[in-house]
Amino acid sequence: MEDTKILPQALHNAIEHISQLPGYGERSAQKFIENLLQLPKGESIETIRALLDMIDKIHPCIECGLLTEEDKCKVCKDESRDRKIVCVVEESFDAFAIEKTGKYKGLYHVLHGRLSPLEGITPDKLNINSLIKRISSNNFKEVVIATNPTVEGEATATYLYNQLKKFDITISRIAYGLPFGASLENADSFTLSKALEHKVRL
Numbered sequence: 001m002e003d004t005k006i007l008p009q010a011l012h013n014a015i016e017h018i019s020q021l022p023g024y025g026e027r028s029a030q031k032f033i034e035n036l037l038q039l040p041k042g043e044s045i046e047t048i049r050a051l052l053d054m055i056d057k058i059h060p061c062i063e064c065g066l067l068t069e070e071d072k073c074k075v076c077k078d079e080s081r082d083r084k085i086v087c088v089v090e091e092s093f094d095a096f097a098i099e100k101t102g103k104y105k106g107l108y109h110v111l112h113g114r115l116s117p118l119e120g121i122t123p124d125k126l127n128i129n130s131l132i133k134r135i136s137s138n139n140f141k142e143v144v145i146a147t148n149p150t151v152e153g154e155a156t157a158t159y160l161y162n163q164l165k166k167f168d169i170t171i172s173r174i175a176y177g178l179p180f181g182a183s184l185e186n187a188d189s190f191t192l193s194k195a196l197e198h199k200v201r202l
């Protein structure tokens with residue numbers, strides 16, 4: 001932290017809180033605050049109000065873990081979705097990106113992260129037990145593993161495959177079209193829909 005003698009206390013507190021977010025160091029916290037303070041006061045207050053509102057209303061779906069405002073998300077509640085197929089993603093935003101392609105009509109399961117032993121993210125920290133429970137108690141025909149094509153995403157996919165292969169179910173992995181190291185939420189819809197179309201059986 002910078003010299004707190006000249007750094008106003010309120011600024012110090014804000015930076016400290018934001019820099020504690022995973023993936024946010026002190027520099028990105030400072031950048032966020034600089035940008036926020038450059039906005040007209042009314043706009044920055046609206047921004048923070050939107051964040052408060054979001055924290056108050058948004059929580060994971062009790063069924064699939066997708067971020068929602070209700071107990072069950074819109075996908076889980078939609079009777080027209082294909083209930084025989086479940087797509088496993090790292091984060092809700094990956095599922096939102098897949099939805100934008102309009103190519104996928106099944107259900108989702110959100111892990112809320114990816115395996116990363118170095119960061120202490122072990123299988124018990126992820127939403128994996130509830131996936132196994134869902135697969136044992138539903139008549140799914142296929143699981144599509146759509147973790148990101150990164151080292152951690154691949155390790156997570158392999159782990160899931162080993163956990164799920166005992167079930168009488170097709171396990172596929174999206175692959176084609178996504179460059180290694182990319183993330184789903186940043187992929188364009190075309191690339192992502194190709195990746196879904198060309199999923200491979202594991």
Ligand SMILES: [Zn+2]
Nearest residue numbers: 061064073076
């Ligand atoms: Zn749901």
